[in-house]
Amino acid sequence: MGRSPCxxxxxxxxxxxxxxxxxxxxxxxxxxxEGCWRSLPKSAGLLRCGKSCRLRWINYLRPDLKRGNFSDEEDQVIIKLHSLLGNKWSLIAGRLPGRTDNEIKNYWNTHIKRKLLSHGIDPQTHRPIKDSIAVTDPKTVPTTVTVPPQNGAVEYSLNVRLKTENSSDNVASTSGTTTDEDLRQNGDIYYGDNSGDRELNLDLTLGFGSTSLVRSGPKSGTGSSADSKPWRDPVMVTRLSLS
DNA sequence: AATCATGACAACCGCCGAGAC
DNA sequence: GGTCTCGGCGGTTGTCATGAT
Structure with missing residues (x-):
């Protein structure tokens, strides 16, 4: 059988x-x-849940905590790591000595988010807001993009389904820390230069009024087989590079 | 001075993976 | 192998402080 309640x-x-x-x-x-948070409250004479004790210690009472405002350098590290890891606060905290995941999470939600928005950057995608597509489901995102007429072409709309294959789940090593090698291998997004060129794997459906065309191919690889296929109904493009 | 809105952040809730039984 | 708890995590809520009206 299992254990007794905490x-x-x-x-x-x-x-x-x-x-x-x-x-x-x-x-x-x-x-x-530290350790055995379950029995700690009773042993310490506290009328608290073990979880609550752990949280209090980890986030506020630990002697190695760095209190006070975040520095500009810390800001940049958080933004950079968030662009790579997403809301993996514990991983981000692991690279900021003296800061806790809760502290960074709160700081992100109250300061950095607003800061990025004020600079016209989507805090979730880390891209300029005009280029961003709101992502509500990290795996499959139905949305619609309207493309204005260009060079005399007929205006049309794109019905886009995004499937992100390179999720942040495979970014961290199993030890729960992120190495510099991880960062290099998974790519960085930098603000202000072009080194953050990133590729997204997409299923793209193009709708032309009441009809649609399709082009399909493998989800990974170069997409060369998709390139060789004719357009048919409906359109399917399996690899789209955004820059 | 009182009230309301907003910001900041501490704490809780619920979920999940790993491991104990 | 199944059930259960623990430890850990991310999301959300609650509460207090501050500023605006």
């Missing part, structure tokens, strides 16, 4: 921690060290 919720405090509770937790961990 705590009796009916007999635990919730909400803000008091100074006395903080001191009890600090004193206990100083003597006994």
């Amino acid at each position: 705590c009796e919720k009916a007999h635990t405090n919730k909400g803000a921690w008091t100074k006395e509770e903080d001191q009890l937790l600090i004193d206990y961990i100083r003597i006994h060290g």
Whole structure:
């Protein structure tokens, strides 16, 4: 069978921690060290859930925490890592000594998001807002893009289904840390230069009024087989490079 | 001075993977 | 092999501080 429950919720405090509770937790961990959060509250004389104790210690009481405002350098690191890792706050925190995932997450939501938006950058895609397509589902995203007439061509609309294959899940190593090699292999997005050239794998359906054409091919590789196929109904392009 | 809106951030909730049983 | 908890994570909510009206 499994283990017993971590705590009796009916007999635990919730909400803000008091100074006395903080001191009890600090004193206990100083003597006994971290670990076994389940039994810690009782041993330390705290009426708290083990999870709550862990969170309080990790995020606010640890002696190695760096409190105070984020520096510009830290800002840049967070933005850069977020462009690569997405909302993997623990991984981002792992590369910012003294900062916690919760702290970075809050900072992102209250400061950096707004900062990027004010610069016309989509905080989710890290691309200029005019080029961004809102992504609600990381795997399949139905959306519609209208393309204005160019060079006398007939105006048409694109019904686009995006399937992102290179998700952030395979970015981190299994140890839970991200190495410089990881960063190199998975590509960086930089602001202000062209080194962030990135390719997205897409299923692209083009609709021409009530009819549509199709072109299909493998999802990976060079797409050469797709290039050799004629357009037919409906249009399917399997690899599209955005820059 | 009172009220409301907004920002900042601490804390909770629910989910998931790994491991214990 | 199935069930269950633990530890950890990301998303969300609650609460307090501050500024605007």
